[in-house]
Amino acid sequence: MNIATKGEGDIVDLTGEVRETLKDSGFKAGIACVFVPHTTAAVFVTENESGLRSDLVRIMEKVFPKGFGYAHNTGGDGNGHSHIRASILGQSVSVPFNDAMLDIGTWQSVVLMELDNGGRPRKLIIQLVGE
Amino acid sequence: MNIATKGEGDIVDLTGEVRETLKDSGFKAGIACVFVPHTTAAVFVTENESGLRSDLVRIMEKVFPKGFGYAHNTGGDGNGHSHIRASILGQSVSVPFNDAMLDIGTWQSVVLMELDNGGRPRKLIIQLVGE
């Protein structure tokens, strides 16, 4: 699956896509693993609410600031902070399903967060295991 | 599985329940995925030691403090910090098993940490995949 993010801090809700993949698969019980094969984006679970989306951006900058003199930035990309934040938030999340329905909470969404310094085309893998 | 947490920062050890679920399942080799379907609690692996439990509470408040003017809090819940901490600590953890035994380390426990501002009834899913 391919998506395009709109800029740094963009949060894209993937829950609908995970549900569709499960529906089309015929799987009944198991785990859906959502994985982003990029080093400067993260996949995790959160409530997808506008205030919280801006809080996530703000707290990332407070705790893992851009101006930290990253050794990685001597390469010229200027995205040392993006890599650190991606490793902290994670790039893989697994959600159980039963009776062909995702066991996700009412307020939970599986999201991708763009952490690089601009929008990017992003690939995503939704992998189902089980029966 | 349903549990009740006793208050913010409460850490509940789930390792015994994961072992029971595995024992009752007949599965021999695979992965146990422990998932909490709530946005203000976390599931992760740690040593379950009293000093460390208080350290986890203290460091969460230092790094992701309650008084950060969360936009999410304008809704009135006052739990913006809970959401942020939950996304950072994670809501899903997978532990391998072989020979029908959990491959967890001697000092490791799978725990749920209550991050909301009070005790809550919490649902948990322990999902096994493999054979």
Added chain:
Amino acid sequence: MNIATKGEGDIVDLTGEVRETLKDSGFKAGIACVFVPHTTAAVFVTENESGLRSDLVRIMEKVFPKGFGYAHNTGGDGNGHSHIRASILGQSVSVPFNDAMLDIGTWQSVVLMELDNGGRPRKLIIQLVGE
């Protein structure tokens, strides 16, 4: 699988081992779960670049410093910070595979990071599920 880390902050690339395990298994499609059964080491995904490796060490010390008066340290190990960092970075990561190939990005590596205050022998479990 057993490895020996060289000291605190040592980052060991496990990607080759995960690929070998997959190749030897005969599995075609599923999830590879990499798990470290120790409480003071972490397993996660990052770009394995020298600048970034030193950035990870530096930012861990900034955000989760050794001198935080950890209650855990009264036991004498002096590794309260190691436990906290390990719980934050995580001890389990799942990577999908298809057509018997790991779906990992060009710049991604699965790594173990030593977080205890010295090198250690470390056990690792690479568990495959799927078909």
